[in-house]
Amino acid sequence: MCDSKELLVSYLYDEIDPVAKRSFQKHLATCAECRDELAELGATRAQIATWTPPDADLGFRIIREAESPKRRWFQWSPAWGFAAAAMVLVAISAAIANLDVRYGSDGLIVRTGWNHAIEAQARVTPVDWKAKAEELDRRVRDLEQAPSQPSVVRTASGSELSEPRVREIVSQSEARQQRLVTARLTEIMREYDAQRRLDLATIGQGMTRLQNSNGAELKQTKDLLQRYFVRTALEEKEEK
């Protein structure tokens, strides 16, 4: 039974069933070693009860509905900053140059906004620029002077888009891009502002800790002085 420290601990804290308790008490009556150990552990328990935490100014209080920490859709980092800047540049470029008109061997290609927004492609007969430049110029002037016959762009699927319709689509695309850029810029500014507030709060906490540590040093000095005075007083008392 002397080897059963679990039993000893159970008895020490009085968390033992009655049968085991009576049995252990019988053992204690005959075992001085267990009696001594029990007494010493009991005395140690009395000693450790003297350790009390320092008084602290608590008074915690939940003052409002604590928002569950919204998982931010990203954590701010320099990499994200560069990525965001790049996105802004791309968006602005797209907004400015959202109309792309090209001539090629396949004919006239019109792109608006993002690459997939509108793609109108008209297949026209290839033109020999050198030989027929003047003729083409004349035809263009003729077209401009004939409002009753609006220019038509034929799409790849075969449907036709009139010039006013193309302009309208281009205009809509420009407006859409501008809205996107504005929204993106607003979002970035909001994130930047949130990060700035967080940094300010961190700095504030740091300052508070610094002040507290200075206060602790003062308290420590005061305590040392006080102990010195107590010791001196006790020594004087002993000398007397």
Add this chain to the structure above:
Amino acid sequence: MPSTDEELVARSMGGDLDSFNQLVLRWERPIYALAYRVIGREEDARDVAQETFLRAFRALKGFKGQAKFSSWLYRITLNLCRDWIRRERRTPLVQAPEGVDVIELAGEETPSETVEQLVARHELGRAVAKAMSQLPEEQRTAIILKEYHGLTFQEIADLLDCPLSTVKTRLYQGLTVLRKQLREAGVESTFGK
């Protein structure tokens, strides 16, 4: 008649903020004391206590009442303390001299205890704190939960996720080491008798 923890928890879950704050008021001292004794730093212990209640409040809807509310708080606190110890990569350190303010102690003097005895008690408390800080974390935690918070062996086993026998072994080993260290520190074992 004051409301029980269970009643306050139920009302808190229904959105009653005052009820939760009553729970905070009721448990902030024990939680702070637990954190202080585990990590040994007043300022950090206060932060841990505050974070404990914030986390409890946020997770309240997930509290199913399978354990006592206090046990649930203790678990959150111990997890936070463990994180703190891991983050700081150091063993708990009891703060340097708490100081014995004789003026303050004079105010505590009772007919049964003189200032000299009060000073001795404070000195002993510091010796205990130092000895406790040198115990392995598992033994220290078990002793703190048992001695200062009065948990049962089973409650400690549940909190620390270990068998009942392990709790008793940790308590025995911890008390034995403390007894030895206090004796070496010259603390009289007759104190308190």
